[in-house]
Amino acid sequence: MNENLFSSFITPTMMGLPIVILIIMFPTLLFPIPTRLINNRLVSAQQWLAQLILKQMMMMHSPKGRTWALMLISLIMFIGSTNLLGLLPHSFTPTTQLSMNLGMAIPLWAGAVITGFRYKTKASLAHFLPQGTPVPLIPMLVIIETISLFIQPMALAVRLTANITAGHLLMHLIGSAALALISISPTTALITFIILILLTILEFAVALIQAYVFTLLVSLYLHDNT
Amino acid sequence: MPQLDTSTWLVTILAMILTLFILIQLKFHKYSYPLSPAPKTFKSTSFPTPWETKWTKIYSPLLLPQQ
Numbered sequence: 001m002n003e004n005l006f007s008s009f010i011t012p013t014m015m016g017l018p019i020v021i022l023i024i025m026f027p028t029l030l031f032p033i034p035t036r037l038i039n040n041r042l043v044s045a046q047q048w049l050a051q052l053i054l055k056q057m058m059m060m061h062s063p064k065g066r067t068w069a070l071m072l073i074s075l076i077m078f079i080g081s082t083n084l085l086g087l088l089p090h091s092f093t094p095t096t097q098l099s100m101n102l103g104m105a106i107p108l109w110a111g112a113v114i115t116g117f118r119y120k121t122k123a124s125l126a127h128f129l130p131q132g133t134p135v136p137l138i139p140m141l142v143i144i145e146t147i148s149l150f151i152q153p154m155a156l157a158v159r160l161t162a163n164i165t166a167g168h169l170l171m172h173l174i175g176s177a178a179l180a181l182i183s184i185s186p187t188t189a190l191i192t193f194i195i196l197i198l199l200t201i202l203e204f205a206v207a208l209i210q211a212y213v214f215t216l217l218v219s220l221y222l223h224d225n226t
Numbered sequence: 227m228p229q230l231d232t233s234t235w236l237v238t239i240l241a242m243i244l245t246l247f248i249l250i251q252l253k254f255h256k257y258s259y260p261l262s263p264a265p266k267t268f269k270s271t272s273f274p275t276p277w278e279t280k281w282t283k284i285y286s287p288l289l290l291p292q293q
Binding site: 161 | 227228229230231232234235237238239240241242243244245246247249250251252253254255256257258259260
């Protein structure tokens with residue numbers, strides 16, 4: 001049962017070729033490049049969405065932080081579209097892979113922190129000691145703040161992985177439970193099916209929320225450091 | 227847990243870096259938000275001289291002393 005349950009999270013290779021590359025690159029096909037002054041509906045809708053997200057996210061940043069606008073909008077669109085595509089049956093969701101999420105979280109977090117150290121050295125070092133701490137507690141608090149700083153990228157990556165993986169696992173389990181219950185007791189199967197539908201709606205929300213949370217936190221780390 | 231099988235990590239990370247940092251950014255780089263083409267009202271750069279800011283009745287032509 002273990003083998004079967006986790007089999008949807010194995011990186012797909014077809015006869016030795018890693019098609020995971022194609023799967024990760026697939027969401028880029030869903031964002032056409034605008035070529036006209038007035039574009040078709042799909043491109044206009046995506047431009048509107050991008051402007052909405054950009055205005056909301058970039059409002060709180062200084063001009064230095066706003067240079068990251070392209071990176072952050074690409075991040076939220078990439079994670080959002082990847083998560084939503086993963087809700088299709090039998091599809092592979094790249095964001096369930098810890099490798100990919102670590103690869104996203106660590107460079108972005110490190111970029112924000114290193115930018116902070118380069119341009120505002122004193123202020124970024126000051127983050128290690130909150131204001132108004134009593135003097136005897138200072139060494140311990142510096143250690144705690146350092147640990148909490150270094151855990152930020154790990155938390156980013158593991159949060160995204162765990163949320164999406166758990167959602168997919170739950171859907172798989174409840175779906176197979178509903179299927180098995182049909183021959184035993186159709187009413188219970190109906191109840192389980194309704195639970196599955198509610199869970200799917202939740203998963204749609206989770207897909208979008210996780211993208212938002214990831215990007216928001218990166219943006220927060222950026223704000224601290226610019 | 228198959229996510230912890232590190233043999234595939236390199237391929238996944240490279241594919242993600244390619245996609246996220248190059249492909250997707252190339253798509254969003256082309257989004258442009260032009261300002262609306264309505265003409266802007268421009269403020270005049272010349273300011274009225276102090277004696278022109280207030281209209282005073284003595285400048286009315288019929289009230290000037292007749293010459």
